[in-house]
Amino acid sequence: MSETIISADLVASHNAARKADLERDYQSLGERLDRRGIAIDAIRAKVEKFAVAIPSWGVGTGGTRFARFPGAGEPRDIFDKIEDCAVISQLTQATPTVSLHIPWDKADPNRLKQAASRFGLGFDAMNSNTFSDARDQKLSYKFGSLSHADAGTRRQAVEHNLECIEIGKTLGSKALTVWIGDGSNFPGQVNFAKAFERYLDAMKEIYAGLPADWKLFSEHKMYEPAFYSTVVQDWGTNYLIAKELGDKAFCLVDLGHHAPNVNIEMIVSRLIQFKKLGGFHFNDSKYGDDDLDAGSIDPYRLFLVFNELVNAELSGAEGFDPAHMLDQSHNVTDPIESLMLSAVEVQRAYAQALLVDRKALEGFQDGNDALMATQTLKAAYRTDVEPILAMARLKTGGAIDPVVAYRAAGYRAKVAAERPAVAGGSGGIV
Numbered sequence: 001m002s003e004t005i006i007s008a009d010l011v012a013s014h015n016a017a018r019k020a021d022l023e024r025d026y027q028s029l030g031e032r033l034d035r036r037g038i039a040i041d042a043i044r045a046k047v048e049k050f051a052v053a054i055p056s057w058g059v060g061t062g063g064t065r066f067a068r069f070p071g072a073g074e075p076r077d078i079f080d081k082i083e084d085c086a087v088i089s090q091l092t093q094a095t096p097t098v099s100l101h102i103p104w105d106k107a108d109p110n111r112l113k114q115a116a117s118r119f120g121l122g123f124d125a126m127n128s129n130t131f132s133d134a135r136d137q138k139l140s141y142k143f144g145s146l147s148h149a150d151a152g153t154r155r156q157a158v159e160h161n162l163e164c165i166e167i168g169k170t171l172g173s174k175a176l177t178v179w180i181g182d183g184s185n186f187p188g189q190v191n192f193a194k195a196f197e198r199y200l201d202a203m204k205e206i207y208a209g210l211p212a213d214w215k216l217f218s219e220h221k222m223y224e225p226a227f228y229s230t231v232v233q234d235w236g237t238n239y240l241i242a243k244e245l246g247d248k249a250f251c252l253v254d255l256g257h258h259a260p261n262v263n264i265e266m267i268v269s270r271l272i273q274f275k276k277l278g279g280f281h282f283n284d285s286k287y288g289d290d291d292l293d294a295g296s297i298d299p300y301r302l303f304l305v306f307n308e309l310v311n312a313e314l315s316g317a318e319g320f321d322p323a324h325m326l327d328q329s330h331n332v333t334d335p336i337e338s339l340m341l342s343a344v345e346v347q348r349a350y351a352q353a354l355l356v357d358r359k360a361l362e363g364f365q366d367g368n369d370a371l372m373a374t375q376t377l378k379a380a381y382r383t384d385v386e387p388i389l390a391m392a393r394l395k396t397g398g399a400i401d402p403v404v405a406y407r408a409a410g411y412r413a414k415v416a417a418e419r420p421a422v423a424g425g426s427g428g429i430v
């Protein structure tokens with residue numbers, strides 16, 4: 001039995017006070033779903049198994065390039081971060097793994113593993129960082145990393161990624177996510193084809209270092225930090241990379257890394273069709289790579305993405321096993337609260353997508369009944385699945401209302417007393 005940070009008695013009394021109401025709501029929803037031919041317990045069982053990883057960097061307060069305003073009790077190191085992740089996991093029962101970022105989270109891998117397993121946590125994909133310069137780093141990434149014009153700088157970036165794999169092997173991770181900031185700020189600054197060629201060559205070296213049971217995820221992003229051109233800018237380029245590298249290479253889709261109005265769910269469908277969907281960084285966006293809380297701006301889009309994922313899951317698409325991770329920056333909220341609610345929002349979109357009447361939808365599509373086809377999706381999306389999510393938490397030992405239980409536990413005030421305030425001022429993680 002793993003340790004819990006929030007008192008089990010507190011969670012139990014929180015749940016006891018809400019259990020009777022939840023049971024009534026669950027039964028009432030169950031009756032309505034039954035009329036639609038859906039067994040509520042089967043949906044709940046799938047929701048209970050659904051998991052999304054927490055990014056270690058998400059539990060600290062984020063910031064913008066203008067400033068960062070730290071919150072109270074911010075984690076001082078990766079071990080504090082793991083404890084914050086344990087709280088999220090305990091109360092939501094939806095986030096069993098942590099995704100590490102090297103070098104930010106660099107520590108003795110055996111100690112890391114021990115710290116996480118204390119709370120029953122595992123490790124998701126490893127994330128390399130060649131978009132900023134680490135302390136004591138020999139060569140700078142100011143003008144790029146894996147696509148840099150200088151062979152020595154490329155070598156250093158490759159070695160760093162290989163080191164991430166080595167650390168991940170000890171931790172039990174099974175994937176490496178590579179996002180680079182390489183690109184240019186001025187027309188003419190780089191030769192597009194040469195830069196991409198250098199990137200591919202470097203990625204081939206990283207790919208060659210992957211253990212047999214690992215996956216390599218490349219993550220595209222339209223712009224930023226480079227503002228004129230970006231080497232891995234869209235899903236098309238990402239697909240080329242995955243295709244060029246081999247069977248263990250897949251595309252990672254960060255929802256915020258596209259132009260406004262881009263049809264992300266269709267990109268997801270394409271990548272599933274051609275067996276190159278590796279996973280997600282869930283977040284939401286209003287303008288660009290805003291890294292807002294998942295489902296906070298456009299929950300319908302999140303549902304439409306899950307509609308594609310559930311369609312693939314139910315049709316038994318070969319090799320379909322995408323990784324789920326949150327990738328957010330919390331500037332004005334308690335990161336633990338945001339991450340708990342975001343994990344629940346992702347779970348909600350999954351549950352709603354499971355309610356889509358796919359047989360009816362197919363009939364409307366084949367009959368060109370656009371109105372009824374779209375209403376079929378809306379009927380699923382409009383269903384309030386909260387009783388399913390809350391019951392899944394109750395049954396697995398989480399809290400019926402994670403934020404209320406978290407606030408009642410006084411965790412933030414407790415760690416604020418133990419963890420000295422950090423200075424603000426500089427730009428945050430974006």
Ligand SMILES: [Mn+2]
Pocket residue numbers: 219254281327
């Ligand atoms: Mn991301």
